[in-house]
Amino acid sequence: MSMLGAGTLAAVLAARHGAGPYAAAVLCALxxxxxxxxxxxxLGLLPDALTQPLxxxxLLRAWMGGSLGPVGLHDAVAGVACGYSLPCLLAWAYALFSGRAGMGRGDLKLLAALGAWLGAYPLPGVLLAACAAGLSWAFLWRRDFRARxxxxxxxxxxxxxxxxxxxGPEVQWGFG
Structure with a gap:
């Protein structure tokens, strides 16, 4: 990211959330x-050295609460649990029936980390948007829609x- 892009993003976050600790935390997450x-x-991998700090x-941001965002600690922990366990069950079932992995463990850890930031309710919408973008990319740009x-x-x-x-929470996708 260029310095101009980072500065613009920081200005947008500061305008939206104030120039405080929440905007700084979101900038680090981004x-x-x-x-x-x-x-x-x-490289085709999501290293723990990046997913774990996220x-x-x-979780730390949620624990501190107050001016550090709309997601409380209970919602963040629920987001981590749902972000990892539910897709893990789906990945396990897919591997059982197809004989190959459908989603890597790094993807599951990334979704769990997003759950810490967003809570559980927006995660289905995030996953749906990611799947739609991935399918669009595979079909339109790669022109390769093979199952393998x-x-x-x-x-x-x-x-x-x-x-x-x-x-932000007022326009996030989700079912809650």
Whole structure:
């Protein structure tokens, strides 16, 4: 990200949330999401060295409460649990029936980290947006829609999560 882009993003966050600790925490989260996207696109993996700080920063932000965002600690912990366990069950069922992995553990950890930031309710919308973006990319740009094709999913999850963070709770996708 260029310095101009980072400065513009910081100004947008400050205008939306005030120039305080929440805007600074979201800026750190967005930087981690960008790094995760770049690493996954280049190497096909989401390292714990990036997903874990994102998760813990989200939980710490929720624990501190108050001016540090709309998601409380209970909602953040529920988001972590739902963000990891429910897709893990789906990935396990897919692997059982297809004989191959459908979603990597790094993707599950990234979704859990997003749950720490967003809570549980927006996660289905984030996952739906990431899937739609991934399918669109595979179909339109790669022109390869085969069932055996494999693509990094982290950039799409990161993008959908970043959009949810930037849009805020009043316009986040979700079912709650």
């Amino acid at each position: 930087a981690l999401l960008l790094a995760l996207s770049l690493v996954d696109a280049a 998760l813990w920063l989200g 094709a494999s693509y990094p999913f982290g950039p799409f999850l990161s993008g959908a999560g970043a959009a949810a963070l930037l849009l």
